[in-house]
Amino acid sequence: MRTYVVTGGAGFIGSNYIHYMFKKYGDEIRIINVDKLTYAGNLENLKDVENRENYTFVRADICDAEAINRIFSENDVDRVVHFAAESHVDRSIKDPGVFVKTNVLGTLTMLNAAKLAWENPDGSYKEGKKFLHVSTDEVYGSLSNPEDYFYETTPYDPHSPYSASKASSDFMVKAFMDTYKFPANITNCSNNYGPYQFPEKLIPLMINNALHGRDLPIYGDGKNIRDWLYVEDHCKGIDMVQEKGRLFETYNIGGHNERENIQIVKTIIQTLREELADDDPRKQHVTEDLIKYVADRKGHDRRYAIAPDKIRAEVGWYPETTFEVGIKKTIRWYFDHQEWMEHVTSGNYQKYYEEMYADK
């Protein structure tokens, strides 16, 4: 049975990945979820899997070398899928330090631990061991020419403290591959959306605010462009890269689905109105009147757009979920999980953790 260490598995993409993997492989794999449970980590995301015999949760900081080394010495780990990171650009603008610590030094700790566990005395590696570093398209900077796309060969040009820290972590992974022939891949993905996304990010924030009749804050002129990908498609891409990709390669993962922020917000309002029953009082206030233009994000990147040609050609992956389908599924999920939203916005998920793990 193959054993995966998934870091950051209590976050948005990590928890979707764990669900995806159990749905796909069932009892054929074992997953050890290593997460510090920062504000962004929520064990409620994993309620459905927490009692599985082939699932273990370890609360640990990826910067804690002792704790991470222990996980590798106590388990025969075959795969690492490394999601854990500080992930929000606005927070990085306010406080860059923790981004360097977690994203750069934490990644180095993970690499050191995996190398120590997997390397043979002659410098080769044990059969089948693989590390996948989950990164972002933001490392490539911002596109100004509408005909340009991010390719794996596009030079790095990060602007925010977040993207600078992710770029540094990518280079550290690359350094391990180049220097030690460490068996890894890097994936650089565009903006994800879907279930379990913390409502500091555009789509869940707008859904939540709209339902509560609060302003919908659009930064700047609302014409910044992001390339949106349904999270399950990303999870599938990560698995396919580990299974079918060439080691030491980088693969860009993107939706070919570019939208201006204002378009996204208007689509959310329209979709919410379609989904809300006519006699639901919220329908009164879910209108475009809630839109409010506010001061721009500092250093706001204008456009991101991935060319997912390499992953399609080499691995056979392509984005399956159209935005129209994905946004409906997402809104329906937030409707059906209003308690989840209440908990993450009221801090109750910390209490949930304390209750669940008080005796452990």
Ligand code: NAD
């Ligand atoms: P998230 O903020 O929702 O989750 C991050 C998780 O990491 C949380 O569970 C948190 O508790 C955990 N974590 C943070 N610091 C930790 C530490 N020091 N030790 C252990 N665990 C820690 O993030 P996300 O949106 O799910 O992103 C996951 C990864 O994917 C990140 O590496 C991010 O850079 C990358 N990524 C995200 C997107 C996106 O659109 N969300 C797109 C491309 C790449």
Ligand code: DAU
């Ligand atoms: O491109 C991949 C990246 O996508 C990931 O690496 C990051 O972890 C993830 O957070 C995301 O970064 P963005 O900065 O693009 O996502 P965010 O949801 O914060 O913002 C999306 C766009 O919406 C961006 O142009 C800023 C704008 N925005 C955001 C918020 C939260 C607003 O206009 N208003 C808002 O309130």
